[in-house]
Amino acid sequence: MKLVTAIIQPHRVDEVRAAVEAAGVKGVTVSEAAGYGRQKGHTEVYRGAEYTVDLVPKTRLEILVEDADAAVVTEAIVSAAQTGKIGDGKVWTVPVDDVARVRTGEHGADAL
Amino acid sequence: MKLVTAIIQPHRVDEVRAAVEAAGVKGVTVSEAAGYGRQKGHTEVYRGAEYTVDLVPKTRLEILVEDADAAVVTEAIVSAAQTGKIGDGKVWTVPVDDVARVRTGEHGADAL
Amino acid sequence: MKLVTAIIQPHRVDEVRAAVEAAGVKGVTVSEAAGYGRQKGHTEVYRGAEYTVDLVPKTRLEILVEDADAAVVTEAIVSAAQTGKIGDGKVWTVPVDDVARVRTGEHGADAL
Amino acid sequence: MDSGNIAWLLTSASLVLLMTPALALFYGGMSRSKSVLNMMMMSFGAMAVVGVAWIFVGNGISVGESMAGGLFGNPTSDLFLNASWVSGDGEALISTGFGATFAIITVALISGSIADRAKFSAWLVFSFLWAILVYSPVSHWVWGGGILSDAGPIFNEDWFPQDFAGGTVVHINAGVAGLVLALLLGVRKGFGKEPFKPHNLPFVMIGAALLWFGWFGFNAGSAFAADDSAAAAWVNTTAATVAAILGWLLVEKIRDGKATSLGAASGVVAGLVAITPAAVAVDPWGALVIGVLAGVFSSLAVGLKYKFGYDDSLDVVGVHLVSGLWGTVAIGLIGTTTFGAWDGLFLGGGFGGLWAQIVAAGVTIAYSAVATLIIGLAIKHTMGFRVSEEIEVAGIDLAEHGETAYEEAK
Amino acid sequence: MDSGNIAWLLTSASLVLLMTPALALFYGGMSRSKSVLNMMMMSFGAMAVVGVAWIFVGNGISVGESMAGGLFGNPTSDLFLNASWVSGDGEALISTGFGATFAIITVALISGSIADRAKFSAWLVFSFLWAILVYSPVSHWVWGGGILSDAGPIFNEDWFPQDFAGGTVVHINAGVAGLVLALLLGVRKGFGKEPFKPHNLPFVMIGAALLWFGWFGFNAGSAFAADDSAAAAWVNTTAATVAAILGWLLVEKIRDGKATSLGAASGVVAGLVAITPAAVAVDPWGALVIGVLAGVFSSLAVGLKYKFGYDDSLDVVGVHLVSGLWGTVAIGLIGTTTFGAWDGLFLGGGFGGLWAQIVAAGVTIAYSAVATLIIGLAIKHTMGFRVSEEIEVAGIDLAEHGETAYEEAK
Amino acid sequence: MDSGNIAWLLTSASLVLLMTPALALFYGGMSRSKSVLNMMMMSFGAMAVVGVAWIFVGNGISVGESMAGGLFGNPTSDLFLNASWVSGDGEALISTGFGATFAIITVALISGSIADRAKFSAWLVFSFLWAILVYSPVSHWVWGGGILSDAGPIFNEDWFPQDFAGGTVVHINAGVAGLVLALLLGVRKGFGKEPFKPHNLPFVMIGAALLWFGWFGFNAGSAFAADDSAAAAWVNTTAATVAAILGWLLVEKIRDGKATSLGAASGVVAGLVAITPAAVAVDPWGALVIGVLAGVFSSLAVGLKYKFGYDDSLDVVGVHLVSGLWGTVAIGLIGTTTFGAWDGLFLGGGFGGLWAQIVAAGVTIAYSAVATLIIGLAIKHTMGFRVSEEIEVAGIDLAEHGETAYEEAK
């Protein structure tokens, strides 16, 4: 199994969720993050002094999938999250040894 | 080494922490998340219109363990977090190349 | 490629970001966490009763790097985040199968 | 000079001044956390520019001697409050201050219909012009001996509109202006799809409560004395408001199954709005009736924007226009003469009062709509009234004010 | 009609009205973020239903002519405030309004003992019944010439209970009712194990400060005039409160090593409660003593719930019952006649006053306990008073009001 | 005894009492979330210890008969307000209460310059000593017939300092003390590098609004009657404040491109500070001028701390000292005699008034600087004034009060 992690723009979450559901994904874990890369942050003014807030808010999605689905889900995320502007984010895949469903104690693909 | 990640119900955190400590775990990193899967969210009312909030709050635990302990810790989490209701969460394990302790610069199992 | 994850003291974030940039890293994802380990929490008073808050706030950094850079970046983080006190945190590395840049759809090292 | 009256006017003016920041909290809590500052700044901005506008010519236009057959008061009669000042008369002086607080809150009310998307500079210009060109003349018509008073060309000493504290001048006026601006600026991205939920409901509740507190100055202060009328207005204000909470929550409980805190806070405001014109014109039983129905009408009316597609973001129309109209018309139905001027239809007074109330409401609606449209269009086509969609989605606070409302610890 | 007195009564009634939303903020801040709306809605709900109950029959029961030997006032004497209205008398009218605000806050105080777990509909029914069946008669006993006044069967013109602004009627009464409801509804899941810490301490502090502000209307307004007594009450109110902050913080510093903000806010309330009955009955030195000991007693008393196992969630008993009792009894010890009615024990007045104070407190405790229990049991066994444990753990706001207090930006 | 005057004094004293928690909210919102409680506790602590200090000897030192040639009032003349109490005179009694609220807020203002780093116990000791040794005598000098009054050795009946409500006594005094303490305690870790941004700007705005509301009691209440002067003060207070918002925002718009909410809130306070001494000494046009320039001056002055390297954390110097000085001096320039005592320079009154204003300001600055330094040094070298850097970085709330301001739901 694989864990696909996506860092995306917060306002694309709904579109991405719809896309991965269409690709057969049944569950997603979401959390807040912030990041920077080529996209630098914005400028705020405080008491007459300008300074840069360089961390931009992002949303992290984590999706457990079977090995075969990782590429498909990655493409689904990329196309749904894409706006073409710097800061659209990253999607990466890591190998997973095992998954367990807490409710039932099932393991492996059954636990997804 | 392995990284065991668990997504659980927020109100089971204390029980799970006790269980993994009993299983020999010395440290845990905790963060907030939200998710959905088979468990759908709840309904809120706003200005006479109903709509669905489908992300349910969850807690993420991350635990670094030696290879041999991954299965034991996973079982400890599953049994402590289990309520039997949909939405109890997932536990997964990924391989870890290396761990370092910041304070000392130690690496590997010593750093846990 | 590798994913280097670091759990550090919140007040060392600026130093660590400077250090990894100096080591050639172009982007970072940051999120909030809390944790415990050897470092136990602090005591709060409430209505005359003392009790322990044992989760200490930490910051999580996630950095995607090429295989060759993982060790360098880890060392950069360790030395920048180190204060020598208990609770300085952990840095670990996991293998990554693939990375995609959302904006362009590029994959692999080009996507970093 | 009666020290008790001055004491009450000083207190009342202070209370009404507090209403605008209270509104900022009420509106700000209903906004999303990325646009709360802009929402609050529209109220604070109104305090600044309307305050200056009032001291400059607004007070003269409102209470100066009638010109042009009662269309407005003499704008130069009290430039920079100089005439009031040199009179040395405390009651005159504090009355101009009391008037300023009314002009400010009326303008601030409008801002609720254009949350998240108006340029701050455009809003300041709008506030200045609207205070001088709309609020000041309309207040002259009703309270300054103008065309909607018993001294005007339409009415006579027997039958004339009663508006104790501002059903027409304040609430209908602001409600219509809010509707016009909402139409002019257009809907927000996501309107009708996303719920745009309040980011901080305790703020909304406390904002509503501070409005209520300040409203005692608004209504009971409109007696311009610490007398029997003021006491009557105080009691009716409370009666209508408690009833309106119940009315709003009842509709929610029946329709949605749940009574919300947003509903309770909105009910407070609806009740206060409806009793404003009628504060002494009906008895406590009448106040209860006006209140409970204000809660019912406004709770039903806030859904209309989804039906008709205007993005009255924080329900200026549903609450202020609807309950303002209801309270104004209700006097024509159940007005009594214990403290009021004439009996309403159901109390045997005939249709005279009802007619007067409807005409006053109608004239206010017509003028406010046209004048607001002209001012709004002028701003739209010169400096522009709305920020870009990008700014709106990212949050207007950052782009317009260079700030974010909340910072995490570091 | 004296305009200065009316001005002060209008102001005082407005101030006391503000106390209930201030309490909502104080209590709401102490709640957890998943149940803050329900906590605040108990106050807003009390405003709505107790307001209506008071206008309906409550005012009559409280201040109408005594019936049944002083057990209650004539309920039909001022139905819907009609008699007050037609009297046209401003002081009478605003006094009924002032009375309404007392009834509302007294009921709202009780809600602190049942945080996080009461059905909102059950709370509304309780509020309505308790206002009519408990608050109104008890206020008649003490202030309306009833059984606990000098005109009653127990006391005489020399020795009778002094309760300037509500030590018995308001604080002991609400404190006992809170205790009974806490016992009736039972403890929350986690009581005694988890700390249930306040989710927003700035809210708690500002809530306490607004209570203090409103309390000037409560205490100094209870002079029913802008006179020497009112001024005396104002000064003592401040003296006791500043001393009570010190008293509470001192206990914390000694016992826990740290002076908390929750302690400062709680000290404010304890001091205000204790000086309420005694506002003019002691001198400023006495007020300081009452205040500092109120802080000490209440800060020690809030821990008792853990010992005895009743979940008085936000310390209605520890603060209102304990400091209310202390202030009531203290008059019997250090009362003076500059503005008060008789001298206390330590000032050479003998035991007469002390006895009167203790009897008044005792009768109030007994009646409040029994009547609250009956009303509470009736509700529990018909509509049910408590939500399910599942709802309690998930957060009552969502289940009862369909809302969450705070929304993140999106 | 005039009931209208008492009514207004009761109201005013209540309003000014509210200013200190309003300041706590204003300052607290500007703090970081890890130190907001400590910031607010400095205000609440000042209420407690300065309240007691005032009742003990402060009132006597301030208004008792002059001793030592006008250096202070007789400290034993009103111990524990006993003399006021037995007089039974309402106006005397409430005036002592009114005075207490001024002493409290003046001390609380100082705390803004030492955010995040002062030991709470040290702050309490400082508050007590400063209230007795600095505030009380200086208020005697200006208002109690002391050395800075027309009865003093420096001035005469024609030319003497005008300070209606506290430009010297309150704002210059507190501003200088803030500067001295900021220097004494030293800068915070990260000063000049990190922005230390406000953690909750809606709190800052509402805090400023409540300060404004309370300030009506401060300024209009300083007429000590509900009379023409009080009305004049009310109007000028509003005129200056609305203009100051504009002045501050204008500077920001021109310099930074954006008008901030922090700027609007700060403008409110700057305007209020500047008009405080001049509330009746200038006409509304003069009030507008004073206000707009207060906004300009203070918005420029808040940047000075970065230049000169003193960590006046929340801008006590930039706002209170600068606008306090400006308002005090402005009377010498544009004072008029409609309600004021003499004409200023530009109104043909010559240099007499300007000289009096400058001398009064200078004497206040000198005394406040020296006395604050002595008290501060004494505390620093005995109990210590500052927490460790570790505590400061981790957040002072936890270490000093054992609390964190906000709790997440669980």
Ligand SMILES: Nc1ncnc2c1ncn2[C@@H]1O[C@H](COP(=O)(O)OP(=O)(O)O)[C@@H](O)[C@H]1O
């Ligand atoms: N090397 C990296 N490791 C981890 N996260 C990264 C890395 N580079 C970028 N990110 C994340 O992706 C987001 C977008 O990256 P950025 O370089 O700004 O835009 P783009 O990918 O469109 O070129 C960043 O805000 C950060 O959260």
Ligand SMILES: Nc1ncnc2c1ncn2[C@@H]1O[C@H](COP(=O)(O)OP(=O)(O)O)[C@@H](O)[C@H]1O
């Ligand atoms: N495929 C998945 N990938 C990542 N997280 C998931 C996935 N499926 C479920 N989750 C997480 O697990 C939680 C519980 O899953 P759910 O399907 O609702 O319950 P259960 O596991 O009891 O059937 C979700 O809220 C989500 O956070």
Ligand SMILES: Nc1ncnc2c1ncn2[C@@H]1O[C@H](COP(=O)(O)OP(=O)(O)O)[C@@H](O)[C@H]1O
């Ligand atoms: N086994 C572990 N798995 C995951 N996170 C850990 C583990 N041990 C420690 N941590 C994280 O590292 C932080 C610091 O660890 P701690 O043991 O307190 O200090 P140190 O590493 O300096 O000995 C913890 O707060 C926690 O977030």
